[in-house]
Amino acid sequence: MIDEMTTVLEPSPLPDFVETRYVKDITKRGISYIKAGFPVHFRGVSGTGKTTLAMHIASKIGRPVVMIHGDEEFTTSDLVGGEYGYRFRKVVDRFVSRVLKVEEDMVKRWVDNRLTVACKYGFTLIYDEFTRSRPEANNILLSILQEKMMDLPVGRGGEEPYLRVDPDFTAIFTSNPEEYAGVYRSQDALRDRMIAMDLDHFDYETEVAITKAKSKLSKQHAEMIVKIVRDLRESGKCEFAPTIRGCIMIAKTLKVQGISPAKSNGAFTQMCQDILASETSRVGSKTNQNRVKEIVRELIEKELSGQKSTAEAV
Amino acid sequence: MRDVNSLPGLHKVRTMFSANKRSRPRVESSAYLELYMLNKEKERLLKEDERLSRRKDAIKKRLEEINSEINKLQETEAAVKAVGDTNSSGATFTQKEGVKKKWKKMSLNY
Numbered sequence: 001m002i003d004e005m006t007t008v009l010e011p012s013p014l015p016d017f018v019e020t021r022y023v024k025d026i027t028k029r030g031i032s033y034i035k036a037g038f039p040v041h042f043r044g045v046s047g048t049g050k051t052t053l054a055m056h057i058a059s060k061i062g063r064p065v066v067m068i069h070g071d072e073e074f075t076t077s078d079l080v081g082g083e084y085g086y087r088f089r090k091v092v093d094r095f096v097s098r099v100l101k102v103e104e105d106m107v108k109r110w111v112d113n114r115l116t117v118a119c120k121y122g123f124t125l126i127y128d129e130f131t132r133s134r135p136e137a138n139n140i141l142l143s144i145l146q147e148k149m150m151d152l153p154v155g156r157g158g159e160e161p162y163l164r165v166d167p168d169f170t171a172i173f174t175s176n177p178e179e180y181a182g183v184y185r186s187q188d189a190l191r192d193r194m195i196a197m198d199l200d201h202f203d204y205e206t207e208v209a210i211t212k213a214k215s216k217l218s219k220q221h222a223e224m225i226v227k228i229v230r231d232l233r234e235s236g237k238c239e240f241a242p243t244i245r246g247c248i249m250i251a252k253t254l255k256v257q258g259i260s261p262a263k264s265n266g267a268f269t270q271m272c273q274d275i276l277a278s279e280t281s282r283v284g285s286k287t288n289q290n291r292v293k294e295i296v297r298e299l300i301e302k303e304l305s306g307q308k309s310t311a312e313a314v
Numbered sequence: 315m316r317d318v319n320s321l322p323g324l325h326k327v328r329t330m331f332s333a334n335k336r337s338r339p340r341v342e343s344s345a346y347l348e349l350y351m352l353n354k355e356k357e358r359l360l361k362e363d364e365r366l367s368r369r370k371d372a373i374k375k376r377l378e379e380i381n382s383e384i385n386k387l388q389e390t391e392a393a394v395k396a397v398g399d400t401n402s403s404g405a406t407f408t409q410k411e412g413v414k415k416k417w418k419k420m421s422l423n424y
Binding site: 006011013056 | 415416417418419420421422423424
């Protein structure tokens with residue numbers, strides 16, 4: 001008795017999804033590797049758009065998507081499938097009134113999990129943060145990616161102990177090598193079977209476009225926020241570099257408050273300091289926070305004075 | 315593959331007449347009778363040919379009607395399927411063995 005999951009994902013971009021030259025270039029490269037028959041692995045620190053780009057490529061491929069989020073608790077059966085309960089059947093036959101015929105039957109119920117379904121029907125697999133799963137849980141992927149064949153447990157039943165992977169099957173992986181909590185190193189054998197694309201923070205043009213699109217803020221204000229965040233990132237004085245998420249948080253908050261940075265009477269500086277100090281430190285030590293806050297204040301002053309002098313010149 | 319229709323039927327049975335056989339030996343004086351018999355057979359066959367051509371016309375007409383109906387229904391079905399595919403409620407994907415399965419689709423916006 002084999003059951004399987006019946007829900008698949010259909011990724012589609014939101015209206016505010018930004019497709020700049022940088023995004024188009026990465027997407028094009030990713031799709032070309034996939035067309036050549038290789039899985040793609042987006043590797044990079046938090047906030048570099050790994051998952052979004054994986055979903056974007058998956059939507060361009062046009063096949064239904066199956067998504068797995070890496071987890072330490074995962075075992076092979078969480079990917080392949082396992083026995084989940086029993087199916088019990090009882091038939092009481094009283095067709096002839098003086099004869100009672102009872103027939104009972106109990107079979108184990110096997111449920112195919114996401115990976116098996118994706119391999120069987122040729123769907124696109126997005127394995128997000130796959131290094132959060134223990135390396136031995138990912139062993140099953142080795143034969144899938146190389147020999148295009150999947151070993152199925154005997155307990156599954158069915159007619160074949162092996163499953164031939166559908167030619168349309170595609171895998172996109174993401175991982176963050178700098179994450180410190182709950183991650184494992186990826187196996188060399190697995191890493192060797194995929195093309196890793198190292199992602200860095202978005203370029204200036206993309207960051208401005210994303211900030212503007214997500215917050216509906218004016219281009220001038222979006223540019224100012226991005227400049228502050230990028231300058232802070234490039235100062236190298238933060239424990240963790242601020243990401244595009246910081247830009248979006250500041251921009252959205254500014255939009256909600258309906259204020260202008262120049263006329264905010266210190267509220268904008270406070271907001272930037274709160275958001276960026278929180279984003280750039282892990283434990284939140286006072287010394288670090290004060291240092292970041294001071295840098296942010298200086299950067300904001302520089303930006304505001306720059307804007308003022310430009311306005312005067314005009 | 316041979317089936318019951320390809321078996322020889324009653325009309326394939328050779329008759330004395332079609333085999334050009336006689337129970338009595340041919341004589342000169344029977345030419346008139348033979349002419350009469352051949353005329354009779356010719357009339358019968360012409361009538362049969364006429365009946366068959368009428369039947370053939372009717373069959374051709376009905377086949378044309380059936381074909382146009384099939385095309386119309388196939389177009390309707392294709393249109394319904396296309397609407398179903400664009401609708402996010404579900405779609406079918408065929409496995410290699412040809413087993414069709416209905417999938418629930420959940421949109422994932424990014």
